[in-house]
Amino acid sequence: MKAPRLELHMRVNGRAVALEIEPRELLIDVLRNRLGLTGTKKSCDVEVCGACTVLVDGKTVSSCTYLAFECEGRDVQTIEGLADGETLHPIQQAFVDHQGLQCGFCTPGMIMATKALLDENPDPSVPEIKAYMRGNICRCTGYHAIVTSIQHAARETARS
Amino acid sequence: MRPFEHVRCVSAAEAVRAWHDAGNEAAYYAGGTELLLLMKQGLSRYERLVDIKHIAALGEIASTQQGVVRIGAAVTHRRLELSPELQRLAPLISRVERDVANVRVRNVGTIGGNLCFAEPHSDIGVLSLLLEATMTIQGLDQVRRVPAWEFFRGPYESAVEQGELLLHIEFPACREGTRTGYQRFRHHERPSCIAGVLLEPGEDPGNCGRAVVAIGAAGYVPQRSRSAEAALSGRTWREVAAGAAEAAALTAAESDPTEDLTGSVEYKRHLVEVLTRRAVLEAVGRMEEGQA
Ligand SMILES: Cc1cc2nc3c(=O)[nH]c(=O)nc-3n(C[C@H](O)[C@H](O)[C@H](O)COP(=O)(O)OP(=O)(O)OC[C@H]3O[C@@H](n4cnc5c(N)ncnc54)[C@H](O)[C@@H]3O)c2cc1C
Numbered sequence: 207m208k209a210p211r212l213e214l215h216m217r218v219n220g221r222a223v224a225l226e227i228e229p230r231e232l233l234i235d236v237l238r239n240r241l242g243l244t245g246t247k248k249s250c251d252v253e254v255c256g257a258c259t260v261l262v263d264g265k266t267v268s269s270c271t272y273l274a275f276e277c278e279g280r281d282v283q284t285i286e287g288l289a290d291g292e293t294l295h296p297i298q299q300a301f302v303d304h305q306g307l308q309c310g311f312c313t314p315g316m317i318m319a320t321k322a323l324l325d326e327n328p329d330p331s332v333p334e335i336k337a338y339m340r341g342n343i344c345r346c347t348g349y350h351a352i353v354t355s356i357q358h359a360a361r362e363t364a365r366s
Numbered sequence: 367m368r369p370f371e372h373v374r375c376v377s378a379a380e381a382v383r384a385w386h387d388a389g390n391e392a393a394y395y396a397g398g399t400e401l402l403l404l405m406k407q408g409l410s411r412y413e414r415l416v417d418i419k420h421i422a423a424l425g426e427i428a429s430t431q432q433g434v435v436r437i438g439a440a441v442t443h444r445r446l447e448l449s450p451e452l453q454r455l456a457p458l459i460s461r462v463e464r465d466v467a468n469v470r471v472r473n474v475g476t477i478g479g480n481l482c483f484a485e486p487h488s489d490i491g492v493l494s495l496l497l498e499a500t501m502t503i504q505g506l507d508q509v510r511r512v513p514a515w516e517f518f519r520g521p522y523e524s525a526v527e528q529g530e531l532l533l534h535i536e537f538p539a540c541r542e543g544t545r546t547g548y549q550r551f552r553h554h555e556r557p558s559c560i561a562g563v564l565l566e567p568g569e570d571p572g573n574c575g576r577a578v579v580a581i582g583a584a585g586y587v588p589q590r591s592r593s594a595e596a597a598l599s600g601r602t603w604r605e606v607a608a609g610a611a612e613a614a615a616l617t618a619a620e621s622d623p624t625e626d627l628t629g630s631v632e633y634k635r636h637l638v639e640v641l642t643r644r645a646v647l648e649a650v651g652r653m654e655e656g657q658a
Binding site: 209210212228229230232251252253254256259265266267268271272273275319322337338340341342 | 372415471555
């Protein structure tokens with residue numbers, strides 16, 4: 207079948223983007239290959255690991271299994287949109303300060319999930335953090351340092 | 367993924383027509399959390415995806431005066447988890463939804479997609495048997511209603527025929543004082559075994575008038591245990607608690623587990639027994655604490 211094409215207009219990290227895509231194009235491929243935003247990682251490719259987590263209108267999605275056309279008229283946030291120039295976002299800084307990462311591959315997803323969690327629930331308890339983050343897998347740190355980072359991030363975000 | 371065309375529909379009739387116009391080469395597309403996995407792996411190919419998320423009626427959560435809760439097929443898990451109305455009217459659904467999949471799948475995946483895919487490890491399958499739900503399905507020239515106990519035909523096979531569209535799921539009101547227990551065990555993303563128990567007070571509120579016991583993920587389809595239900599009904603609450611182990615053993619004996627990645631037949635039968643016993647005790651415990 208001849209590939210149909212469509213126009214996609216969305217905001218990515220606050221910037222308006224317009225491009226022509228095919229319906230079958232996945233959000234992760236549009237972000238990484240067309241827009242050069244390679245911070246978002248492809249890992250399990252089956253919505254389990256969370257490395258590809260981005261926010262669409264503030265909600266977490268697995269960009270590996272999400273069609274790009276769904277973002278028409280919507281706001282997409284990726285890890286690249288968090289820092290303010292050279293100044294890290296409080297969540298990023300908390301992960302650095304509290305060793306919430308080692309190899310860093312899961313980190314963009316961890317941080318985007320944390321962003322959605324704190325936007326929804328600015329002062330989560332440890333069980334609430336664990337329940338929300340259950341779908342983000344890290345193979346190096348163990349999860350203690352990540353939970354600690356998120357608790358500190360919540361405090362910092364509340365302050366700023 | 368192979369190329370396909372995307373057709374966005376705003377009414378159920380339009381969607382069913384759009385499916386048939388593509389002559390067996392189409393699929394309904396809701397959240398895509400299952401469908402896209404298959405398409406990415408090349409296990410399924412479609413020329414056309416019929417997008418049903420923009421059909422207003424499929425996105426509604428409504429309740430009738432009789433207390434029936436009607437959930438549109440395209441309502442996401444996340445909405446069911448967070449809906450204050452549902453937390454009040456059918457608290458078990460919200461409670462279970464908190465643990466379904468992960469938050470990303472819950473943000474996008476729908477209750478209808480879960481039921482139509484009929485994946486054996488579904489929580490919604492167990493919930494619909496436990497709460498005695500009814501599904502409403504639209505075809506080209508008829509709308510029909512199917513009770514949950516007739517809905518699940520086999521692994522990945524439901525009563526929704528090719529080209530039919532699931533419109534909504536209705537959950538009847540629970541009698542005042544009804545209590546539920548719901549236990550699941552998981553070490554993979556999807557549960558290895560699920561047991562749900564519903565206890566309804568009888569004419570004499572000191573007695574269990576009616577019990578429903580439903581299990582899932584153990585076998586190909588969710589299942590009710592009539593023998594356990596009979597053993598728990600008509601007993602005092604104290605007898606129900608004391609009879610939890612017996613009911614669990616009956617459920618395990620009646621269950622039909624299948625071996626899969628989450629365990630052997632023997633292991634799953636064991637899980638059925640342990641989780642059913644815990645679910646009975648959980649429901650009785652909630653009764654004592656006055657929680658739903
Ligand atoms: C990582 C992971 C973990 C999960 N864990 C759990 C869990 O713990 N418990 C649980 O219960 N489930 C679990 N699931 C399943 C999840 O609930 C489903 O993926 C989701 O609900 C499917 O909905 P969807 O809208 O994305 O369906 P889609 O992928 O859009 O559709 C699924 C199938 O149903 C058909 N379809 C969809 N809607 C309709 C309709 N209205 N009428 C007719 N046909 C229709 C489609 O054509 C397709 O064949 C998990 C899934 C994943 C990926």
